[in-house]
Amino acid sequence: MVERLKQHNKGKDFWDTAVMIVSRNSSIGELNKLDVQYLENKAYEAADNAGAYKLNQTIPTEPAMDQFRKRELEGILENIKYFLSSYNFLLFDESSSIQNSSLEEKNVGAEPVVQTPKVKQAEVTVELEDADDTVSLEDVTLYLDRNASKGTGKQMKEGFLICKGSMLGKEPNFPKELLASHMQKLTVLLEEGVVKEIEERYFFTQDHLFNSNSGAANFVAQTRCSGPSVWRDKDGVMLKTLKEQLAQTV
Numbered sequence: 001m002v003e004r005l006k007q008h009n010k011g012k013d014f015w016d017t018a019v020m021i022v023s024r025n026s027s028i029g030e031l032n033k034l035d036v037q038y039l040e041n042k043a044y045e046a047a048d049n050a051g052a053y054k055l056n057q058t059i060p061t062e063p064a065m066d067q068f069r070k071r072e073l074e075g076i077l078e079n080i081k082y083f084l085s086s087y088n089f090l091l092f093d094e095s096s097s098i099q100n101s102s103l104e105e106k107n108v109g110a111e112p113v114v115q116t117p118k119v120k121q122a123e124v125t126v127e128l129e130d131a132d133d134t135v136s137l138e139d140v141t142l143y144l145d146r147n148a149s150k151g152t153g154k155q156m157k158e159g160f161l162i163c164k165g166s167m168l169g170k171e172p173n174f175p176k177e178l179l180a181s182h183m184q185k186l187t188v189l190l191e192e193g194v195v196k197e198i199e200e201r202y203f204f205t206q207d208h209l210f211n212s213n214s215g216a217a218n219f220v221a222q223t224r225c226s227g228p229s230v231w232r233d234k235d236g237v238m239l240k241t242l243k244e245q246l247a248q249t250v
Contacts, residue, residue, distance in 0.1 A: 093227075141234065142233055166203070172223070
């Protein structure tokens with residue numbers, strides 16, 4: 001892998017950051033060549049469906065394997081998606097697809113640059129029209145009710161805004177390998193005063209912008225979930241359905 005990175009560093013100038021996924025002390029055993037090929041195929045499909053980037057590579061072939069092993073590997077892929085979203089790599093995040101089809105094409109190896117400013121409620125504005133015809137969901141309030149959480153938010157162009165007063169789920173329910181990252185994020189927001197503990201529950205004391213709807217959903221619910229599916233409007237319509245409907249009007 002090191003030699004491969006050295007080759008890319010010499011011959012390709014479209015990237016400056018690489019993320020390496022390795023298997024170590026896995027609960028399902030070491031990954032073999034077929035496992036990696038399967039993960040590569042499913043990762044390609046997920047990135048293509050998300051539409052955040054223009055993929056510029058040969059489509060990986062899906063190898064034949066039993067259904068039980070596939071389910072185990074798909075669990076690993078979900079962990080990978082969560083980690084990448086948490087660290088600002090939005091390759092698999094569908095929230096990026098709210099941008100119109102004229103979004104600048106980027107290579108799969110490039111790192112998206114996403115800012116995470118603190119946004120006060122009074123600073124949030126609704127733009128119903130935009131010069132570049134970008135699909136907007138900023139005027140739609142979305143709700144989350146998972147793991148006894150009570151979240152309210154909005155899909156913004158810059159990311160996903162969690163609104164003041166949102167309440168986190170009762171207890172963190174993450175695999176061991178994801179729990180440390182979640183608790184670190186929670187500790188930071190507690191220290192910054194963004195989140196406050198009240199009667200053994202955590203509440204947002206101000207609006208806060210996350211990089212993605214899935215990252216916001218995972219944090220508020222304190223469990224793994226898919227943002228496009230769990231965020232819903234007042235009528236129960238899923239965020240991913242709202243995006244599809246709005247995209248058809250552009």
